[in-house]
Amino acid sequence: MGNWIINHGLESFILVVWMGINIFLFVRFYLFYDSGPQFFYTRQLLGSALAWARAPAAVLNFNCMLILLPVCRNLLSLLRGSFVCCGRTMRKQLDKNLTFHKLVAYMIALMTAVHTVAHLLNVEWYINSRHGRYGPLPGNLSMLEDDDDDDHHTTFLNPVQSDSTTPTIFAFTTIAGLTGVVITLALILMITSSMEVIRRSYFEVFWYTHHLFIIFFAGLVFHGAGRIVRGQVSTDPPHNTTLCKDHPDKWGKISECPIPQFAGGFPQTWMWVIGPMVIYICERLLRFIRYLQAVRYKKIVMHPSRVLELQLVKSGFKMDVGQYVFLNCPEISQLEWHPFTMTSAPEEEFFTIHIRQAGDWTEKLIKMVENLPEGSQGPKIGVDGPFGTASEDVFDYEVSMLVGAGIGVTPFASILKSIWYKFKDSNPKLRTRKIYFYWLCRETHAFEWFADLLQVLEKEMDERGLKDFLTYKLFLTGWDHTHAAHVMVHFDKDTDVITGLKQKTHYGRPNWDKEFEQVRQENPSSVVGTFLCGPAALAKVLEKKCVKYSDVDPRKTKFYFNKENF
């Protein structure tokens, strides 16, 4: 139980606070509209459907404010930078921004459904009141018309002012109705194109459809402008509701019952969403400015198994280990920005990215680069970033376990190179005293560009007598009988047959229990950070193992799990 609190405590706390605010807003506004005396006459027409429509509206205001914030990646980077003093647990929460974005989106969808259903009923009941189907009081209330005075305030209660209005006509001729239908449609299209199946396989559909959020927010801001939810305002002399409700025919004729006046509620949504909208506009502007900055190609290399390496130079560009950038190539697509982790160390003059062919955009880029003549510059690209994720924290832990699966090894390439440079300079920033590195890969020829790096590091460590600093294990998960035969033949050799490294390649998947046990035994009373860049299934396994092998006792080892996510 204690282990669960260490690994998930802050995240759960934030969710509880968020849910608590939602519930509070819902209940408060429900009671406001269900018991508020100024809505007594409104409730005569609508019953509790008024409160059922207004309560989700308040929750929607709150969540529409929140939804833009997790996708402002530059803002998050700024927050992460200023939280350097506040401990890594706080900063880890910023990694889960996309999960939070989706959660808020689901809440918006749910509240939209409740809000729409309640208003469907409201419209029908407004029309029925107008037709006198609910008795004399609602009938009379509906008949109240606009006072023809000069101040531009409307004083009626029932927004349905004609006997021939139908719900459909009402919906499409009022601002609220029309904007409501349009933005709900936009919301539905955004949600269906964001389903995992569509997002993973057809990214462009997801990305272009998601821009409907512009229509969503535009409509949302104007949704309340018609002021059709109306409450009673005080008159002089005051209208005594308890006495007058039973005598609607006497209104205007006796002193206690002047004709009641109503006014629409002031539209408030814009107050909630204007801040995040401005922040998001700044975010997009910043991306555009970054796109305009010149990026020069230093070197382009085509590796086996369709991996493209680009060495780029951009003035004023500063990075940290394991950070990623977003690339945009206008020749392929104007609007798309795709994330790539950098594989170079901050100590180098340039930055490198390794791109694997994984979809439409990457395939087009690789094809374009393949057809380039020797020694020429690549296609124009824009670079946004760098953005930091968990890898920045690697050097804060005394002991680090780095797990990279396939192309997921890229952030760790950056870290290992940085280690090499830091060792050369004897950099005191390096708090780490031990690193365990696990690389899981299916095919052998993907090894080659990385194996050379490991070979050099191996030699360097040997020369400085620091063989224990870096322990690495390579796992070849896609082996078959030909590999096994080859290994058997060369069993006695000192170096590994596949990579040429002193550390032999393991075959098959790692036994994580054994690995964690080994780390725990070799590092008692240490704080171990586990970093993964790889598939979600592996993340679940590692997360469980971290919880299992952690101990709340400060004299024993504690494992913290950090995941890269894209």
Place this chain on the structure above:
Amino acid sequence: MGKIEWAMWANEQALASGLIYLTGGIVGVAGQLKGWEFAAFGIAAGVFVCLLEYPRSKRAKGTSVERTGQYCFTVCVKAFGPLTRNYYVRAFLHAALCVPGGFMLATVLGCVCLGMASLIYLSAAIHGEHWEPIMPKMEPLKHAAQSIKHPPQNPPPRPPPELRRKRTDDLESAAYVNPIPVTANES
């Protein structure tokens, strides 16, 4: 958007529309709103669309992910043969089903969403896509090949691993470059 299979998105949109049509219909009938007959139709149409769209089609390229428990629906939908296989039929069916929803406010959203799904299905049909059931894989029985009776006499030709790696005396012919210089392995 070269490789998009429109049917995958049309399927998600149609399933969502079915649910929205159904919900609108339930509100219309339960609230006894005017025009509730259209709402009742909306319930029936919504349920029908959900049942038809629940089983996902097999993708032309890439791995298909089934929805939970979709196998029995797949069997039912497959039984209708060309009617469910062809996306033109689906596009026109959805277009026809959505029209009555437009006559009542509660179902108008379901109508419009189903209309959009119909348009996306039309696009899928024009691109030549069709519905393919995802059936569980049957493992074929493995028979040992005839060559097991005549094993090869010689080992396969293969250069030794030393030649495949980068050599210090011939750096230029290598397929890749390192930022850190490569030196010969002394041991």
